[in-house]
Amino acid sequence: MRTFLTIVFSLVLFVSAANAIDEKKLVDMTYAFASDTLHWPTAKPFQLDKVNEGRTPQGFWYSSYNYSGSEHVGTHLDAPFHFAEGRWTTEQIPLGKTIGPAVVIDVRRKTEIERDYLLTVNDIHSWEKRYGRLPKGGIVLMYTGWGRYWGDRKRYLGTDEPGNVSDLHFPGFSKEAAEFLIKQRSIKAVGIDTPSIDHGPSRDFLAHQIFGAANVPIFENVASLEKLPAKGATVFAIPMKIKGGSGAPLRIFALLP
Numbered sequence: 001m002r003t004f005l006t007i008v009f010s011l012v013l014f015v016s017a018a019n020a021i022d023e024k025k026l027v028d029m030t031y032a033f034a035s036d037t038l039h040w041p042t043a044k045p046f047q048l049d050k051v052n053e054g055r056t057p058q059g060f061w062y063s064s065y066n067y068s069g070s071e072h073v074g075t076h077l078d079a080p081f082h083f084a085e086g087r088w089t090t091e092q093i094p095l096g097k098t099i100g101p102a103v104v105i106d107v108r109r110k111t112e113i114e115r116d117y118l119l120t121v122n123d124i125h126s127w128e129k130r131y132g133r134l135p136k137g138g139i140v141l142m143y144t145g146w147g148r149y150w151g152d153r154k155r156y157l158g159t160d161e162p163g164n165v166s167d168l169h170f171p172g173f174s175k176e177a178a179e180f181l182i183k184q185r186s187i188k189a190v191g192i193d194t195p196s197i198d199h200g201p202s203r204d205f206l207a208h209q210i211f212g213a214a215n216v217p218i219f220e221n222v223a224s225l226e227k228l229p230a231k232g233a234t235v236f237a238i239p240m241k242i243k244g245g246s247g248a249p250l251r252i253f254a255l256l257p
């Protein structure tokens with residue numbers, strides 16, 4: 001009996017160890033949602049309206065709020081349907097499409113010189129020369145260094161004028177890089193630490209159109225890319241499941257290797 005119990009006990013320990021997550025290896029890549037959270041100049045900001053905050057007449061604490069705002073505020077998902085008719089809306093994206101191996105392409109040296117820099121196919125080849133071929137089903141994150149401007153509307157977006165979309169300046173993905181990642185590397189999803197995967201001056205949002213047409217989900221305003229290695233981490237991007245949505249607030253995090 002004693003031996004049997006010991007075996008059962010060891011088995012329980014073994015199973016829980018296998019499922020345990022080392023919390024030190026978790027990286028939160030999400031900005032908090034608040035009324036001053038950066039958003040596209042034409043989007044409705046995030047807002048919390050107080051329903052109650054304080055002691056009730058019965059003496060216990062009770063707080064509750066209503067929230068509102070654009071799907072595209074702060075760290076968020078762009079569903080393929082955002083720029084591609086007939087493609088997945090937010091709730092249709094399978095969970096497996098937003099969880100996968102992280103590929104972090106560091107282009108900070110380029111974006112320091114050119115703030116409207118576009119990721120090239122060459123940048124992808126340079127990454128592969130150092131780290132090996134992109135994993136199939138990879139989640140490609142363009143690391144521009146823009147996170148250091150977060151909170152400074154003028155530097156992050158290029159303009160702090162509400163509604164002004166003609167003076168936007170930040171890096172993004174080129175058409176060629178988007179096509180290469182889909183056709184040659186079968187990636188699963190893409191993300192960036194700027195307001196949009198199409199660079200500031202874009203008027204046709206080609207990267208959005210190309211990734212959308214291929215049902216590739218997009219993550220924007222991704223935080224803390226400096227904490228991720230070039231490869232080896234796993235990304236979990238969990239959008240709010242909005243039915244018929246063109247996007248959604250996103251909780252995105254990584255598990256380090």
Ligand SMILES: [Zn+2]
Nearest residue numbers: 072078220247
């Ligand atoms: Zn968006």
